[in-house]
Amino acid sequence: MQRSPDRRRCDSLxxxxxxxxxxxxAALCVIPCVSIADAxxxxxxxxxxxxxxxxxxxxxxxxxxxxGIVVFGAMFYTMFAHSRSRNPEPADFSENTQIEIIWTVIPxxxxxxxxxxxxxxxxxxxxxxxxxxxIVVTGSQWKWHYRYxxxxxxxxxxxxxxxxxxxxxQPKGEFYLLDVDxxxxxxxxxxxxFLVTSDDVIHSWWVPDLxxxxxAIPGFINEAWARVPVTGVFRGQCAELxxxxxxxxxxxxxxxxEDEFDAWIEEQRLAAELAGEAAVxxxxxxxxxxxxxxIGEEVFVTHCATCHERDGEGQGAKYPALNRGVITTGPIEGxxxxxxxxxxxxxxxxxxxxxxxxxxxxxxxxxxxxxxxALGDIVQPLTIYEAx
Amino acid sequence: MVAHVETGHAPRNRFIAFASRWLLxxxxxxxxxxxxxxxxxxxxxxxxxxxxxxxxxxxxxxxVIDPLIYNQVLxxxxxxxxxxxxxxxxxxxxxxxxxxxxxxxxxxxxxxxxFSFWILPFAFLILLSSLFMEGGAPNFGWTFYAPxxxxxxxxxxxxxILGVHLMGISSILGAINIIxxxxxxxxxxxxxxxMPLFVWTWFITAFLLIMVMPVLAGCVTMMLTDRHFGTxxxxxxxxxxxxxxxxxxxxxxxxxxxxxxxxxxxIASQIIPTFARKKLFGYHSxxxxxxxxxFLSFIVWGHHMFTTGMPLFAELFFMYATMLIAVPTGVxxxxxxxxxxxxxxxFETPMLFAIGxxxxxxxxxxxxxxxxxxxxxxxxxxxxxxxxxxxxxxYPGAIFGxxxxxxxxxxxxxxxxxxxxxxxxxxxxxxxxxxxxxFPMHFTGLAGMPRRIPDYSMQFADFNMVSSVGSWxxxxxxxxxxxxxxxxxxxxxxxxxxxxEGAEGLEWTVPSPAPLHTFDTPPVIGDGDHR
Numbered sequence: 001m002q003r004s005p006d007r008r009r010c011d012s013l014x015x016x017x018x019x020x021x022x023x024x025x026a027a028l029c030v031i032p033c034v035s036i037a038d039a040x041x042x043x044x045x046x047x048x049x050x051x052x053x054x055x056x057x058x059x060x061x062x063x064x065x066x067x068g069i070v071v072f073g074a075m076f077y078t079m080f081a082h083s084r085s086r087n088p089e090p091a092d093f094s095e096n097t098q099i100e101i102i103w104t105v106i107p108x109x110x111x112x113x114x115x116x117x118x119x120x121x122x123x124x125x126x127x128x129x130x131x132x133x134x135i136v137v138t139g140s141q142w143k144w145h146y147r148y149x150x151x152x153x154x155x156x157x158x159x160x161x162x163x164x165x166x167x168x169x170q171p172k173g174e175f176y177l178l179d180v181d182x183x184x185x186x187x188x189x190x191x192x193x194f195l196v197t198s199d200d201v202i203h204s205w206w207v208p209d210l211x212x213x214x215x216a217i218p219g220f221i222n223e224a225w226a227r228v229p230v231t232g233v234f235r236g237q238c239a240e241l242x243x244x245x246x247x248x249x250x251x252x253x254x255x256x257x258e259d260e261f262d263a264w265i266e267e268q269r270l271a272a273e274l275a276g277e278a279a280v281x282x283x284x285x286x287x288x289x290x291x292x293x294x295i296g297e298e299v300f301v302t303h304c305a306t307c308h309e310r311d312g313e314g315q316g317a318k319y320p321a322l323n324r325g326v327i328t329t330g331p332i333e334g335x336x337x338x339x340x341x342x343x344x345x346x347x348x349x350x351x352x353x354x355x356x357x358x359x360x361x362x363x364x365x366x367x368x369x370x371x372x373x374a375l376g377d378i379v380q381p382l383t384i385y386e387a388x
Numbered sequence: 389m390v391a392h393v394e395t396g397h398a399p400r401n402r403f404i405a406f407a408s409r410w411l412l413x414x415x416x417x418x419x420x421x422x423x424x425x426x427x428x429x430x431x432x433x434x435x436x437x438x439x440x441x442x443x444x445x446x447x448x449x450x451x452v453i454d455p456l457i458y459n460q461v462l463x464x465x466x467x468x469x470x471x472x473x474x475x476x477x478x479x480x481x482x483x484x485x486x487x488x489x490x491x492x493x494x495x496x497x498x499x500x501x502x503f504s505f506w507i508l509p510f511a512f513l514i515l516l517s518s519l520f521m522e523g524g525a526p527n528f529g530w531t532f533y534a535p536x537x538x539x540x541x542x543x544x545x546x547x548x549i550l551g552v553h554l555m556g557i558s559s560i561l562g563a564i565n566i567i568x569x570x571x572x573x574x575x576x577x578x579x580x581x582x583m584p585l586f587v588w589t590w591f592i593t594a595f596l597l598i599m600v601m602p603v604l605a606g607c608v609t610m611m612l613t614d615r616h617f618g619t620x621x622x623x624x625x626x627x628x629x630x631x632x633x634x635x636x637x638x639x640x641x642x643x644x645x646x647x648x649x650x651x652x653x654x655i656a657s658q659i660i661p662t663f664a665r666k667k668l669f670g671y672h673s674x675x676x677x678x679x680x681x682x683f684l685s686f687i688v689w690g691h692h693m694f695t696t697g698m699p700l701f702a703e704l705f706f707m708y709a710t711m712l713i714a715v716p717t718g719v720x721x722x723x724x725x726x727x728x729x730x731x732x733x734x735f736e737t738p739m740l741f742a743i744g745x746x747x748x749x750x751x752x753x754x755x756x757x758x759x760x761x762x763x764x765x766x767x768x769x770x771x772x773x774x775x776x777x778x779x780x781x782x783y784p785g786a787i788f789g790x791x792x793x794x795x796x797x798x799x800x801x802x803x804x805x806x807x808x809x810x811x812x813x814x815x816x817x818x819x820x821x822x823x824x825x826x827f828p829m830h831f832t833g834l835a836g837m838p839r840r841i842p843d844y845s846m847q848f849a850d851f852n853m854v855s856s857v858g859s860w861x862x863x864x865x866x867x868x869x870x871x872x873x874x875x876x877x878x879x880x881x882x883x884x885x886x887x888x889e890g891a892e893g894l895e896w897t898v899p900s901p902a903p904l905h906t907f908d909t910p911p912v913i914g915d916g917d918h919r
Contacts (some may be wrong), residue, residue: 040831049763057764057834066756072747076724078863079743084665091730103722104715109584111711114761119704121763126700163491166843168449168858176448177845201536202630202696213766215696217631218535219624222697239695239770239838241529243536244455315456317522318542345539348657371909 038095043208046230050211052121060114067110093338125211128223131193135184139196139203139216141347142245142306146184149195153268156354158181158302159248163310166248178235183252187261188231196222202347204240207253213239243347244319245306275356281359282381289369289378297365299359304367307347312371319347323371332377335364336387352388357381411506415904416483419505421801423480424794426508428870430472431787433516437465439863442856443824444842448849458842459527460519466530467548470648471555474782477790478651479504479562482590485797486566488895488902489584491575491911496568497610504561509555518544526590529840531641534622534633538614547616549608556601560677563597566590575894575914583674584893585668588675589654592682592734596643596650599686604640607633631696638689646685649749649781650678652789653720656742658893659796660724665890670723674727677716677723684713688843693804694765703762714753721750736888737811741792744784744819752780770840773833779826784819791869798876799883803901806876814872818865824858 042057044050081087136147147154160179164170173179187194196205198216206213207226214224228234236251258262301310302321308314312323322328335341339360341349351360361379368375413419440461444453453461470827485499487494495501517731518525523542525531535546570591574583610633613619620626622633661668668674690698691705698706724746733739756778759768768774799805828851833839838849883900899907 006428040834042764042834043836050767051765053506053767057758057767060758060761060764064757068750068754071721071725071750075743075747078725078728078730079733079735080699082664082728082731082733084734085734087730090664090666090732092666094669094671094727096670096726099726100670100673100719106717107715107718111714114757115711118761120706122703122707123700125766126703166450168451172448172846174846177843201540202533206770207839208767211766213769217624217696219628219630228731236836237841238836241459241533241536241840243527243540244459246459247455247843271657316524316640318456318524336765347540369568377778 001033008064026126045209045211047126047210047226047228049121049226050209052124052201053211056121057119059117063110065116067314087156128193130191131225132190134193134195135188137184137194137196137214137216138174138199138204139205139242139249140199140349141201141243142183142238142249144180144205144251145199146182148265151269153265155182157184157252159250161248163301163305167179175235176233177248178237178250178252180252183233183254184259185225185226185254185256185264187258188228188255189225189258191225194224194226196224200347201239201242202240203242203249203286205236205251206239207234207236207251209234209236210253211301215240218279229254231255231257248306267299279356279358279381282356283385287358287361287378289365292362292378293369295358296362296364297370299355299363300366303351303355304363312367312373317385322367323373325373328367329373329375332368334362335368336360336379336384339364340387341382357384359388397816408623411586412502415497416487416498416501416503417902417904419495419501419802420480420484422483422505423476423483423508426505427473427475427477427480428504428873430468430476430512431692432866432870434465434468434473435863435866436462437461437468439859440858441465441842442859445844445852446856447853448844448846450843453842455842456524456527459529459704459840462840463526463529463532464516464519467515467526468491469782470530470644471552472508474648474786474790475555475559476508478590478648478786479559480594481586481651481655481790481793481797482562484568484801485895486587487573487872488800488898488906489587489893490570490573490578491894491907491913492569492573493905493907493910495565496572498566500561501565504558504565507554507558510557511551514547514554514898515551517742518547519544521547523811526574531637532611533637534614536609538611538622541615544766546612549612552608553605556605559597560601563594563601566594567598570594573914575910581672582913585657585671586651586652586654587673589650589657589678589897592678593647593650596647596682600640600643600647603636604644607636607640610636631693634693634696635689638692639686641692642658642689643682645778645781646681648786649789650674650682652745652749652786653678655793655796656724657788659738659742659792660727660746662796662888662891663736663742664728664733666727666731668723669726671727672721673719674723677719680716681713684709684716688713691760694762695769707762711757714757714760717753718759736795736809737806737815738792738796739789740812740815741795744815745788745792746782748780748788748819748822752777752782752785755780768833770838771833772829772839775839776826776829776833779829783826784822788818788822794873796888797895798873799887800895800898800902802877802881802917804876804878805883805887807880810868810872810875814865814868817868821858821862821865825855825862826858828852828854828858 029196042054044054134149136149138145144157146157157180160181165172165176177252196214197215197220198218203216204213205216210226210228212224214222232255235254238246238249307319307383308322312321314321327335340350341351342348358381360380361384364379368377440453444451444458521544523544525544527549528537528541570587610621614621614623620627620628622630624630656666657674688706688710690702691710735830759765759777795806795811832848832851835847837844885899886896887900894911
């Protein structure tokens with residue numbers, strides 16, 4: 001869908017550009033029609049396969065249109081010409097073997113004609129060999145996790161659209177619901193293989209412009225691939241109903257030139273090292289309540305508030321209230337265990353692999369000292385580190 | 389009863405008489421009426437749920453119902469429409485019409501018939517009561533994929549499982565009854581190849597039901613043991629297989645799709661010849677095409693699962709098999725057109741609905757053919773394109789088919805003609821609204837809008853607004869339908885015994901309204917009679 005606007009650059013004013021402007025104005029009259037055609041067509045996408053798929057869509061669409069014109073044309077004609085007022089005496093025929101054979105055989109031939117290009121495209125879609133780069137895509141409620149098998153890089157990707165926009169308290173942005181904190185970064189012109197799986201329920205990783213839609217199924221590793229010839233940002237969404245926030249787990253892929261991609265990999269490597277050092281520093285320090293609460297609130301809003309609600313009141317029995325909750329006001333060990341290891345068989349997931357020591361310590365501190373909860377407990381990152 | 393009226397307890401006794409009449413009836417016409425009333429009521433409940441969803445989808449953002457409720461409404465809309473509106477409507481029509489059409493005095497197993505109906509209200513009471521339970525109603529879509537419905541399902545999932553079991557028992561018993569009736573109670577001289585097409589399509593549908601409802605029962609039983617008895621059929625962590633769930637579900641689910649359309653084919657095949665005043669074209673090929681569709685429905689279930697990581701060979705097999713369905717379906721459509729061809733047509737409301745059925749079902753068939761092509765399905769799958777597709781086959785297909793049947797046979801049932809002017813208004817507004825609601829969904833799907841979401845990005849806003857407005861209008865038109873039906877039942881111009889001048893068939897030889905007991909002495913069918 002949205003290719004970044006930075007690809008279109010106009011640097012200087014020239015006669016050629018003036019001519020272009022003139023043409024553009026003339027084209028304005030045509031644009032409504034063109035944009036309507038775009039709005040109702042399958043998106044062509046940017047890969048060779050996505051464009052071939054669009055052609056298959058066009059082929060089958062026009063076959064249907066032609067058959068439709070013939071069949072509906074015949075129906076409208078007969079309704080017009082053979083109404084009782086025009087044709088008071090009905091004919092008396094009810095069998096014709098010859099014509100029945102004809103209208104059985106002709107559809108078979110049309111279908112064979114459609115199956116040939118579809119089969120050939122399908123063989124290419126399913127050819128996952130000779131990839132240059134492999135990425136493990138893992139779905140969980142309700143975020144994606146990406147792991148680069150060829151570099152020590154992995155991260156979660158969460159929707160970045162703020163709740164205020166969802167609740168209509170703020171105007172909605174251009175990429176409403178289609179924006180993430182950490183997009184998947186890919187190089188151009190490389191065959192990228194995706195290994196898709198899930199941690200909990202079935203999700204489906206879909207980027208329309210890359211024509212990749214692959215179900216993420218727990219216990220299975222599915223394969224798909226794409227080779228993107230252009231740079232740009234491409235957006236999609238989870239396509240399989242996966243629970244409460246199914247609408248809120250977008251996929252964003254940022255395709256960069258190869259050298260920029262390599263630089264990004266290097267950057268991520270450095271950032272991972274820095275994060276490791278920061279974690280060591282966080283463990284060494286004794287944090288105060290005032291330092292932890294704002295960090296904890298941010299983590300809570302990003303990760304916890306979708307189910308437990310911002311005011312900590314939860315949503316019925318399925319998403320229990322944290323305000324005056326059994327666990328959030330109970331023994332601290334139980335609270336730490338619940339947050340780090342999750343609760344089996346529910347949507348409460350294990351946060352230990354997803355959040356840093358500091359973040360877990362801060363969010364537990366926040367939960368025990370917010371709303372009506374005032375236990376005064378402070379959880380230190382070191383405690384979390386030792387609990388891992 | 390007259391004696392009781394004199395004792396002064398009339399209202400209470402009349403109520404008991406009324407209740408026991410309908411609770412204990414074994415008469416096929418009364419049971420047919422019960423099925424149709426239940427289906428009508430559930431149609432409105434599930435329709436109201438659809439309109440709730442369209443209110444939320446009117447604009448991007450969360451306005452009226454939050455995701456928690458949306459998923460529950462979405463699930464119940466699907467389940468109630470499939471199992472509560474469409475299937476009981478067809479069973480009700482079968483109950484009323486099959487004995488009348490084959491010259492039988494009643495269904496072969498009248499007490500079983502009573503039992504299979506009276507299971508249903510309780511099944512839906514159990515299912516709908518889950519809305520008021522702690523943790524909410526089922527929220528995993530009508531396809532209830534594991535593990536969302538097993539490990540992660542709300543506590544009310546067990547009530548859902550019980551409800552589905554009851555519906556399954558009802559369907560299986562109903563199907564057995566229909567088969568036994570058709571095999572044993574045809575009037576002398578009515579050979580199989582003289583049966584009306586509606587009877588034929590139901591005969592085949594009943595076999596589909598007997599074959600797939602037990603599969604559904606097995607599926608939900610496996611869910612139950614996964615949830616409570618420590619098995620791991622669908623739980624990957626215990627060595628189970630979530631994809632196997634989909635194979636089992638769709639082995640039921642695809643024939644189920646044809647269960648919901650084949651009787652509609654039969655209805656169109658009754659109505660079109662009547663109003664074209666010409667015999668059905670290609671009777672034999674219609675029967676064979678129905679049987680072919682039924683057979684093919686068992687070997688195409690994989691086309692619901694093209695993105696689950698199926699091997700190439702399986703994808704090719706399911707693609708070719710699915711495309712093949714277009715051939716017998718095409719034969720049926722061509723035969724209907726050929727029936728109209730050089731006929732002498734009038735366009736009363738049943739005919740309008742039947743023609744609307746054929747045309748709009750064909751549009752749904754076209755998008756079905758497009759969906760069969762695996763490469764394109766990668767882009768269509770789980771988007772609004774699919775939503776548009778199956779609503780085109782179900783709404784102007786199954787539901788318009790049922791409405792055509794109601795307009796066609798209602799004068800026979802209650803002895804009064806419906807209001808033709810209102811019927812035509814109903815048809816044209818419903819047709820306009822159906823297309824306004826579902827046609828734009830093709831476009832939102834192609835643009836990339838996933839299905840089953842309460843909130844969407846800005847690019848899909850315009851078409852969603854159109855769909856929402858269309859759906860509310862569509863809901864209103866069905867209120868008009870309810871009014872027309874009630875008005876007709878209460879009074880109106882008396883219908884003749886034949887009702888329609890071009891109608892052929894045994895059901896038109898009995899008086900209008902059809903007395904409670906018909907064909908006590910079987911009619912005799914000569915060589916050249918009826919079909």
